[in-house]
Amino acid sequence: MRVGTAAAVLAAAVLLLTGCSDVHLPAVEEVAGDFAAGDPAVRCQLLTRAAVESLEHEEPAGCATALQDLQLGTGGVESAQVWGTEAQVRLTDDTLFLTATTDGWRVAAAGCAHSDEDRYDCLVEGS
Amino acid sequence: MLRRVADNGLSLAFGALFLVTLVGQAVAGAAEESEQRLDQGLDPVPLLDYVTSSSFAVDVMENWQSEYLQFFLYVLATVWLVQRGSAESEEPDQTGTESDEDQRMGASARGDSPPWVRAGGWRAALFSRSLGLLMGGLFLLTWVATSVAGWTAYNSEQLQSHADPVSWAGYLARADFWSRSFQNWQSEMLAVGSMAVFAVYLRQRGSPESKPVGAPHGDTGETG
Structure with missing residues (x-):
């Protein structure tokens, strides 16, 4: 019993220290899956405000029009990681970065490919 | 009350x-x-x-670990090292763990000594080191907590700047972890070292952290 209690306390401490990251995995994977499967209008709704503003800055006709010209991934979710209020989702053909907002998880960057050892260049991202 | x-x-x-x-x-x-x-x-x-969040946790833990490290080192260092004239130090001829008689242990234990001292054996040995062990244990625990919370906060920043997260071992090799540790440790060492020296020449009337106001600078280990 004492070992069980100690393990529970340790697990609670680790959860608290890591910001309860795994709790958010299902929601992150759902948004990433919807984004990958969605048409441009749906994808615009799942982007962060900063990402939409960045697209609209480049394409005055609007976010959906801007997305039509970009080669973004449409594959299924391969893996996901959540760290605090940020998440990374690997699709079979793309890498997405998500962030927690008051409206839920939103895609902060999409169409991302490695630019060097651990950094990415992304087709869609907020400035 | x-x-x-x-x-x-x-x-x-x-x-x-x-x-x-x-x-x-x-x-x-x-x-x-x-x-x-x-x-x-x-x-x-x-x-x-x-x-x-992990960013709040790491900011709290990195300060806690350095405080417990400070007290752990001070508790141990003052057993063997002296600062002549300091209220924070033992007399130069009283360094070391001292005799059982001086420490009221073994045959010199009294009726009002803590139960584990009167019990003798491993209990007395453990109790005679309990303050240092607790401080050292709390330091290790909070330092590990700093590394776990720091790792999470670091990876959150990595994702925010569109970079891959790193493993825990990878984080321990990053400058972020050691910068957080050393910046807290150096301030604790400065505070302890300067207090040991200031207590030789300055006084705070009524405080046990100070010698009596009229005590000469050369007096060591006396508290007011």
């Missing part, structure tokens, strides 16, 4: 100050984090979300 409060004035006062300053850190930290998120076009972070 009032008597109990008065008898525990130091722990109660510092406990209350700890809580007030911890709340202050939480409020100021949440405001700073919100400012940064607003600059990036993101929503501000609610206070409750901030105090359960």
